[in-house]
Amino acid sequence: MPAKRPAARRPTMKDIARRAGVSESAVSFALNDRPGVSEVTRDRVRRVAEQLGWRPSTAARALSGEGAATVGFVLARPAHTLGVDSFFLQLVSGIQEVLARRHLGLLFQVARNVDDECAVYRRWWAEHRVDGVLVVDPRTDDPRQDLLDELGLPAVVIGGAPDERHPGLSTVWADDAGAMASLVDALHALGHRRIVHIAGLPGFAHTERRIRALRAEAERRGLTEVQSVTTDYSDAEGAAVTRRVLRATAPATALVYDNDVMAVAGVAVAAELGFSVPADVSVVAWEDSALCRMVKPWLSALSRDSVEFGRTAATELTALLDGGPARTVRVPVPRLIERDSTGAVRTG
Amino acid sequence: MPAKRPAARRPTMKDIARRAGVSESAVSFALNDRPGVSEVTRDRVRRVAEQLGWRPSTAARALSGEGAATVGFVLARPAHTLGVDSFFLQLVSGIQEVLARRHLGLLFQVARNVDDECAVYRRWWAEHRVDGVLVVDPRTDDPRQDLLDELGLPAVVIGGAPDERHPGLSTVWADDAGAMASLVDALHALGHRRIVHIAGLPGFAHTERRIRALRAEAERRGLTEVQSVTTDYSDAEGAAVTRRVLRATAPATALVYDNDVMAVAGVAVAAELGFSVPADVSVVAWEDSALCRMVKPWLSALSRDSVEFGRTAATELTALLDGGPARTVRVPVPRLIERDSTGAVRTG
DNA sequence: GAATGATCCTAAAGCGCATTAGTGGACCAT
DNA sequence: ATGGTCCACTAATGCGCTTTAGGATCATTC
Structure with missing residues (x-):
């Protein structure tokens, strides 16, 4: 029985x-x-x-005013770009590490878009489900921050710009502009003058920051053949853009991809078109992961510690939950790891 | 102000x-x-x-006996194998789709090992946090299932064997044995006799199932040069094993990797050692993802719909929460997508 | 014209915890 | 002896909801 x-x-x-x-x-x-x-x-x-x-029963605790002992995390990206991204799992991993120590739960949800994400926040708030949230992929003109302000829901924006007019929200960010500047420095020193930046989703704050930074650097140096092209982060678009760029007359000599996935797709296309990396074209990935060492040549990449990034964000959120003031903290600038996909531009 | x-x-x-x-x-x-x-x-x-x-306030609801409107999901794998796996995000994506429809939350946690995972279940149960859980990576002799039985916590085991003696738990599984059999069929038809299976973590139920299935198939056909080697799913171990295997006298002519990451690492090693794929050695990945189309040659892969897998699991769990009986449901057998990394064995 | 039901609604208790307002006693000072 | 302070503890209330036990009103029935 x-x-x-x-x-x-x-x-x-x-x-x-x-x-x-x-x-x-x-x-x-x-x-x-x-x-x-x-x-x-x-x-x-x-x-x-x-x-x-x-x-203690979290339900009873929450009911008697102590909060739900839970923080929320919503991921709103087109479904097909979700699959291969190593960044988020690492980020979440770091977040967990900090939260688990305080027995805080992580409520996770994937949403289709920012509007749905806002709906999720509203629901969580109304249902008393979370004490605070972690917001990723901030946009320029982001409705989420206004909403969170309005709800009074403690929040940490991950990757946001520091110039927020939302004093209630904490921000954890990396200096993309600085990283881009030093990256252009490095490429320029190698002789590169025609640089194409295969960027991520337009509207994402960090995408815009990188694009602006690249433009500024180009102007400062008088480089006219430098441009950014936005994509959806997928290998498909990464490949498509690469194809288009390399087929141009006077193709770029350096390609900067906003993630590892597109960079890998890019080198495959380059090879297919008869371009040798790095002899004909240099490639840099803005995100380091095992992927970068899984293709030949190994990809040079801007590396940052995503796990630590997550830890920092979670720490800021717990500080906020403890009644601390909102802060803006900067994590270390991504560092360029030079592997085999970057080199001096071919002379003659 | x-x-x-x-x-x-x-x-x-x-x-x-x-x-x-x-x-x-x-x-x-x-x-x-x-x-x-x-x-x-x-x-x-x-x-x-x-x-x-x-x-409705979930806290109040939970307190008056209605349950927490939340299900739990723990991921317990060595940290370094977490990063590049596309399977889980897809799985979770599918799970969410079903849960969100019923306004069920997903509490997510990463743990270091199964014991920690058990501790998490105990805590969640005692804290009244979840109404049920989804269990992944079942092991042979898994302490989790006993624990969940003991706690009376509704659970769906994802990828478990159907021969459970835990009548309280639902199981959603794929027929790895069948897939392995048809895979060996295909390779055998191409002339392959020396096959090496670069398996995942030993102790995982599906790892063992695949290993057993391969051995059975080999015996059935009288193939003596067929073997499985377990790894930790990382690109590093995938590469290491590949190197060892291909350096043997009379190296294998077909390599079957238990995930896409190792397969990609494997082809890189093969190229490095001067093996041409598929002329010298055929490669199959047990898990299809964008990765498989990001390397040259494109990888043949066993493909399954991980999102749908997640949907099925979540559906079973909701059925359980509704008071339904525990069931064992089988999802479709993974299908071999033949791309460019498999071919007839070189004659002579 | 009282008993019987059915219908629509209210009062009150309880879930597990935190918290505020007591309560009784010991201990001190006057 | 009287009052005042601590101290260690108990009683009681409320959080937002579900649920059980009733009440009031009305239509039906013999």
């Missing part, structure tokens, strides 16, 4: 109170390190709780 | 009751489609709720 649900009952504070011979309130005080009980009683209560395997 | 938290109060049923001029219980009946209120009242209450933007 298949044993029916043992339905082991979860122990409650009442159980602890009974076993310890004190009132429920005493138990509450004892377990929350509040004054009002003697040390001996506190110890006894703690031991009983431990022994019973008691854990 | 920076506007302080507007602290917009969430509307409660009491607000609705007041505005609609009825009691709170009437509101509850009305909104939950329970008998006890007239249609006109029901409509009025619904309208007021709508207008106020009311949503």
